[in-house]
Amino acid sequence: MKGYYPRIKYLLLTLSLFFCNYTFAQKTSFVQSLAQPNRWVDSVYDDLSTRERIAQLFFIRAHTNKGRAYEDSVETVIKEQKVGGLVFFQGGPGRQAALTNRYQRAAEVPLIVSMDGEWGVGMRLDSVINYPYQMTLGAIQDNTLIYKMGQMIGRDFKRLGLQMNFAPVMDINNNPANPVINYRSFGDNRFNVARKGIAYFQGMQNEGILTTAKHFPGHGDTNVDSHADLPILPFTRSRLDSLEEYPFREAINAGLSGVMVAHMNIPALDSAKNRPSTLSRPIITGILKDSLKFKGLVVSDAMEMKGVTKFFPNGEADVQAFLAGNDILELSEDSERAIKLIKKAIRKDMITDAEFEAKVKKVLAAKYWAGLASYKPAPTRDVLPFINRPEAKALIQQLSDAAVTMLKGNTQTLRLNPLARTAIVNIGIDKMTPFQQELSRWYPNSMLFVVGKTTSLNDLNAMLVNLKKYDQIFISIYDTRTRPQSKLDYNSDIKFLIAQLAAQPRTVTTVFANAYTIAGLPGIERSGALLACYQNSDELQRAAVKVITGQIKPMGKLPVSVNSFFPTGTGVMLP
Incomplete structure (x- = not known):
């Protein structure tokens, strides 16, 4: 029976556990839930083969704007490789809800469906509203508005059948020449970045969405885009600890469910030549998990990016990311090859049985916390009116007024x-x-x-x-x-x-x-x-x-330093 999980068994298990566990899951944060026994997680884990357990750690790419052949190829990977999740990119909201339902039907273990929604689902999808960029939000002085935005985005995610948002960005953008973070950051003040990031993810998590603060340990002070090459952070351990890591430390203490690790070479934290932080056990396990006591999901940045594949080609990056401490490997160049290589590493005892089991069960626990043990298809009617609802548009105007x-x-x-x-x-x-x-x-x-x-x-x-x-x-x-x-x-x-x-x-x-x-x-x-x-x-x-025209007063404060005339915090308050 290894490698096959009959649907009737899921149904019976879900019915037997639903009433005793569902209320608990909704009242407990994801990280808190990890300390509790979970029969659903244990049962699913026990029924999977080693290969299928490894596959649970992989999230693959999905689109709704590439045609039927592409959609079919993704479904084939879901059925054959039995991956753990999807990352949706460009497309349309109605099409995505329908395709998500199709993919969930094809999966033996329910999929975590994710997306980069830093300014809402409009970051990827057409015809829907966009919330302000994080730099715009960085000017706002009332963080309850950002919490409300998190709630609204969380509801949008749930309506589309999504369980995980790769947001917020908690990088401190203290380099104006940064080509990849920049306006995606709340600014260059570590306290402001931390407070706003926490407000944003708490709003989403309180709507039942898994969140992922990124890009640990901090991608703000670089002028290299890790999509194209490997950036180097040449700073001291003391500087990184007090500045770049500060928002992540505060977020972890506030109950953050997930952290995404950046592709950066950081000699002060790992002396190995050309090793990206995504593949660094001293950084992921040593600092993030051990020093910062993070118990939630550790997610790699996209494993297809040049910042990680340049020096670790042919699947080696996937193996090293797995061994470094990542729980989820996002967008492998070749997930089938990576699964085989990781299985070989397990056979060679390159990771303990306990650590491997903890990774897989953490991903399964995330599925349970997000409601996938009692999965229901996303409604496919009136998706667009829901996302573009009047109260969401009103909140965007409120955010804009305050910025x-x-x-x-x-x-x-x-x-x-x-x-x-x-x-x-x-x-x-x-x-x-x-x-x-x-x-x-x-x-x-x-x-x-x-x-x-x-x-x-x-x-x-x-x-x-x-x-x-x-x-x-x-x-x-x-x-x-x-x-x-x-x-x-x-x-x-x-x-x-x-x-x-x-x-x-x-x-x-x-x-x-x-x-x-x-x-x-x-x-x-x-x-x-x-x-x-x-x-x-x-x-x-x-x-x-x-x-x-005097209808409202300017309330924003500059979230970044522009020049000597206008440093961080500039903002004239009118009487």
Whole structure:
């Protein structure tokens, strides 16, 4: 009977354990639940072969935008390899709910279905709302709003049949040139990162979702993307302990259910040449598990990334990650090969029986805690209206309102004369925006201007001459790229125009872009008033108009240090 778990046995076992264990599972955190006996976990474990136990540690990739042949190939892997979970990427919400149900039907042991949902399911799925990026959230002073966001995202996950979110990011982004964390971080203040990360994951966990803080021990101070190469963290053990590890330590103490380990070479923590932290037993077992006393799930970052495969090819990375202490291996290059190699390592006694058993039972316990022992298919009707529900949109607007940060100015320099001749100038976008349209209603004697990224120098010069005729100017600066990087893709002529306009006597500048971009716009600090809004979204554009017109006060604080003018914590509070 090894390798086969009859469905009738699952049903009988679930019925017998449901009433005595279900209430406990819902009232106890995942980490706390690990200390309790669990008959379901023991029964499933006992019925699996060694190979199937290893397979429980593997999560494979899934999409709903790659066609039927791809979907069928994933189902084949589920049936043949009997992997433990899925990681969904791009696709649509309704399609994903339906495909999740199909995959769960194909699995003998229920799958943990996961996703990177740092700003909600919209990080991967089309046609659904997006919550603000974590840097935007880093400006917010009321962390109860972030807890509520965690709850909302948790409900979205459950509605789609997801049990695990690879979030929040708890890296401290203290390197403006960071190409991979950056706006995904709450900022460069370790205390702010810890508090907001805890609020976010507690909101999700209290909705029954497994969470995964990432990327331990901290991916914020690097200028190398571990998707493409192996970053090196050259810092001392003391620095890493007091700074990078701080948010993770606080999160663990607050009941975090999972930690994702980064692909980084950290000589101060592991002297082995070119060894990524994902493959480091001194880092994962020695520091995370032993020193920090973390008892939850340890998840590798994607094992297909160059940061881990560059120096450990052909499946060696999977074996080393397993031996280092990871409980879940995410996105192996070849899971079938990896399972065979790990089985060989077990036969060679490279890991104790007790440690191997603990890994597998921890994954099974996570399935039990997430409700998979009494699994029910995800409803496939009205998925989109549920995700895009009015209360979720209202919360996004609340978050946006709370994030607007006034870097410079006062009531007089911000709220300009509504009767004066006013120019409202969009820069970096070649169309009218909600900010421009809504603000113009408050300034009836206004003219709207648009400066695209390709506007010619002659047109820019002519516009500058024209704009000098106006009594006051509102400038709005946009980053239209999918992800808001640290430097705007503007040419020098457009940057010169911004500096010239900011120097005029009555100018209000609002930046709907990564806060770091302000450092690359010399002269912008001369604006009479300057607002940081962190990203280009309709909600933040509406929030900025509310601040400018006095409907709400600017409450945000800058979560990162931009330059000497605007260090971390900058934020003018109006009376």
